[in-house]
Amino acid sequence: MSAEFHRLGFGEIHAISAAHRRGIDTLMEKVLSAFPKMQPDNSPDDTSIKVAIIGRPNVGKSTLVNRMLGYERVITYDQPGTTRDSIFIPFEREGQLYTLIDTAGVRRRTKVYETIEKFSVIKALQAIEAAHVVIMLLDAREGMTDQDANLLGNVLDAGRALVIAVNKWDGLDQSQREQVRYNLSRKLHFIDFAKIHYISALHGSGVGNLFGSVKAAWYAAHRQIKTPRLNQILQDAVMAHPPPLIRGRRVKLRYVHQGGHNPPLFVIHGNQVNSLRGAYKRYLINTFREAFALEGTPIGLEFKQSENPYEGRKNTLTPRQRKKRQRLMQHVKKKK
Numbered sequence: 293m294s295a296e297f298h299r300l301g302f303g304e305i306h307a308i309s310a311a312h313r314r315g316i317d318t319l320m321e322k323v324l325s326a327f328p329k330m331q332p333d334n335s336p337d338d339t340s341i342k343v344a345i346i347g348r349p350n351v352g353k354s355t356l357v358n359r360m361l362g363y364e365r366v367i368t369y370d371q372p373g374t375t376r377d378s379i380f381i382p383f384e385r386e387g388q389l390y391t392l393i394d395t396a397g398v399r400r401r402t403k404v405y406e407t408i409e410k411f412s413v414i415k416a417l418q419a420i421e422a423a424h425v426v427i428m429l430l431d432a433r434e435g436m437t438d439q440d441a442n443l444l445g446n447v448l449d450a451g452r453a454l455v456i457a458v459n460k461w462d463g464l465d466q467s468q469r470e471q472v473r474y475n476l477s478r479k480l481h482f483i484d485f486a487k488i489h490y491i492s493a494l495h496g497s498g499v500g501n502l503f504g505s506v507k508a509a510w511y512a513a514h515r516q517i518k519t520p521r522l523n524q525i526l527q528d529a530v531m532a533h534p535p536p537l538i539r540g541r542r543v544k545l546r547y548v549h550q551g552g553h554n555p556p557l558f559v560i561h562g563n564q565v566n567s568l569r570g571a572y573k574r575y576l577i578n579t580f581r582e583a584f585a586l587e588g589t590p591i592g593l594e595f596k597q598s599e600n601p602y603e604g605r606k607n608t609l610t611p612r613q614r615k616k617r618q619r620l621m622q623h624v625k626k627k628k
């Protein structure tokens with residue numbers, strides 16, 4: 293049957309059955325492949341820093357994108373839901389290539405908007421995935437809501453470099469500003485690595501400074517640190533504060549190397565390392581962060597028992613981040 297159609301010379305022929313959904317997927321793939329991809333792919337010649345701007349509807353994401361670009365590229369409007377889909381915009385600033393990703397605001401969960409809500413969350417997650425650095429935009433007049441905390445949790449889960457920008461700073465008087473600063477510093481206590489900027493996307497104040505933090509965060513996330521330097525810092529840290537005794541034996545941290553980047557992952561070999569608690573891990577993370585100026589990026593730690601290097605090969609990054617997220621959520625809900 294197909295062969296007969298072929299003879300007519302129409303080009304490629306797909307045999308389908310619409311009623312039985314046979315061959316439809318292949319057909320759709322073929323049809324869609326003819327269209328250009330919506331997103332720039334991660335080709336090696338794309339050296340731009342990809343920056344996703346995320347936040348609730350109407351916080352001023354598109355206004356910020358325009359302000360960073362220096363011209364009106366995307367539509368802004370005083371109504372939630374103005375931006376409907378992620379938009380990738382390449383541009384250059386002071387010799388550095390960037391791709392800004394304007395995203396649709398993540399909506400509150402309601403029955404009526406359920407489909408839109410799901411769509412916007414999926415789109416935001418994809419933008420976070422596609423980005424090197426996320427700028428999380430908050431509304432100064434509303435502070436950090438549960439929705440913001442959820443979204444931040446997603447950024448932490450993805451291990452993305454992060455800059456926080458508190459927008460609409462122009463509308464606040466001095467005492468309101470102090471109040472906002474105070475509330476946020478308490479609520480963002482668990483994300484101590486991210487720089488916080490107070491900006492007005494509308495008037496432009498503070499926007500220029502974002503680029504410095506974005507670049508620093510990108511650099512920190514991609515940095516490769518030499519093993520001897522790492523070990524020197526580890527030994528100094530252990531000397532200054534020895535790890536705890538477990539069942540009468542001291543936990544030994546013998547050796548460290550970098551196991552990955554974006555985010556940086558440090559793999560530490562030693563004895564009884566699985567008994568190490570959160571406080572000591574945080575101490576090590578803070579020490580590495582300070583020693584190597586790892587600003588704006590989460591840091592992962594992985595521990596390996598020296599006796600058997602293949603035992604307990606576990607990536608502690610994701611559970612840590614999940615815990616961190618839980619703590620953050622509890623914290624936010626408590627403070628409400």
Ligand SMILES: Nc1nc2c(ncn2[C@@H]2O[C@H](COP(=O)(O)OP(=O)(O)OP(=O)(O)O)[C@@H](O)[C@H]2O)c(=O)[nH]1
Nearest residue numbers: 350351352353354355369370373374375397493494
């Ligand atoms: N006062 C003040 N208003 C701002 C600021 N930034 C944005 N706005 C206003 O906030 C409204 C929403 O701005 P948008 O940039 O469209 O917001 P958005 O986050 O892109 O919204 P969605 O696309 O719907 O998610 C507009 O009326 C902006 O003029 C700011 O810094 N100060």
Ligand SMILES: [Mg+2]
Nearest residue numbers: 353354374375
């Ligand atoms: Mg918008």
